[in-house]
Amino acid sequence: MNKISLIIILIISACILFVSGGGIGVFLKAQEDNSKINKLSSIVDSVTSKIVVGVSVLGEVTKIEGRNVTLSSDNESIIVDIEDYAIMYSLVSKNGSNDLAGGLTKKSIKFDDIKVGDYLNINTVVSRDGIMKANIVVIPPSFVTNNTDNTSSTK
Amino acid sequence: MKKIISLILLIVAIFFSLLVGGFCGVYYQKQQDFPQLQKSENLVKDLSSSVVTAVVTYGTVYNIDGNQNIVLSSGTDKINIAIQPNAKFYSYKNSVKNDIKFSDIKVGDTVNITTKISSSGQFQGQQLVVF
Numbered sequence: 648m649n650k651i652s653l654i655i656i657l658i659i660s661a662c663i664l665f666v667s668g669g670g671i672g673v674f675l676k677a678q679e680d681n682s683k684i685n686k687l688s689s690i691v692d693s694v695t696s697k698i699v700v701g702v703s704v705l706g707e708v709t710k711i712e713g714r715n716v717t718l719s720s721d722n723e724s725i726i727v728d729i730e731d732y733a734i735m736y737s738l739v740s741k742n743g744s745n746d747l748a749g750g751l752t753k754k755s756i757k758f759d760d761i762k763v764g765d766y767l768n769i770n771t772v773v774s775r776d777g778i779m780k781a782n783i784v785v786i787p788p789s790f791v792t793n794n795t796d797n798t799s800s801t802k
Numbered sequence: 803m804k805k806i807i808s809l810i811l812l813i814v815a816i817f818f819s820l821l822v823g824g825f826c827g828v829y830y831q832k833q834q835d836f837p838q839l840q841k842s843e844n845l846v847k848d849l850s851s852s853v854v855t856a857v858v859t860y861g862t863v864y865n866i867d868g869n870q871n872i873v874l875s876s877g878t879d880k881i882n883i884a885i886q887p888n889a890k891f892y893s894y895k896n897s898v899k900n901d902i903k904f905s906d907i908k909v910g911d912t913v914n915i916t917t918k919i920s921s922s923g924q925f926q927g928q929q930l931v932v933f
């Protein structure tokens with residue numbers, strides 16, 4: 648066997664080995680992906696099952712896009728789709744002041760009343776496609792009065 | 803001597819080709835788009851974020867194991883909930899709320915469990931109410 652034949656055989660062997668290595672790499676990664684997909688599917692199945700009756704979220708509105716509201720808390724954000732039929736209200740003091748000692752009352756609001764910077768407490772359900780859909784939206788009271796030391800704190 | 807060097811070079815070349823091929827294969831597979839996987843990953847990330855304060859579950863106790871894991875069922879659906887060591891347990895009998903212990907919970911009880919979802923997607927029970 649002359650030198651050229653040997654080089655050609657070596658190059659072909661290297662190519663075959665490269666492709667084989669590639670195949671093994673694809674296979675191993677696909678195995679890993681499949682196990683991840685199965686685990687995540689099982690979580691999504693659980694979250695969207697009849698057993699989960701609601702997911703409660705609380706955060707500051709940082710963005711409103713169409714009916715999608717982005718809520719943030721501690722540098723984490725999630726997007727909630729506010730359903731057309733969602734019940735929306737704010738909780739305000741009965742006497743109209745910031746003093747909540749007299750009790751709270753519900754004040755009906757519309758989607759347009761929600762502004763960036765508001766804090767929302769939302770009840771959602773998770774749809775099969777992984778979207779959190781809001782069915783109850785509450786704007787909690789902005790101020791909470793501590794009766795014992797008579798100080799107020801903002802939201 | 804020359805033969806030995808050639809043999810070593812050949813073996814190195816074989817391993818190198820396989821290795822490079824393997825890396826390229828993993829890289830290629832990584833580039834593949836799995837929209838459902840991405841969506842699911844995002845959902846678990848969202849549900850385990852600090853914005854989500856509670857995930858409320860309601861069903862019948864299907865199984866209880868010694869590690870404080872409860873399998874909750876409703877129809878054909880079942881989920882596994884790891885009850886946390888600091889979880890609180892109550893029962894409502896005749897509209898009166900009573901403190902109970904984990905050992906008071908029985909298979910077949912109808913319960914409401916308030917949970918948080920961990921970053922690994924595990925339901926972690928924080929409060930359980932037996933009705």
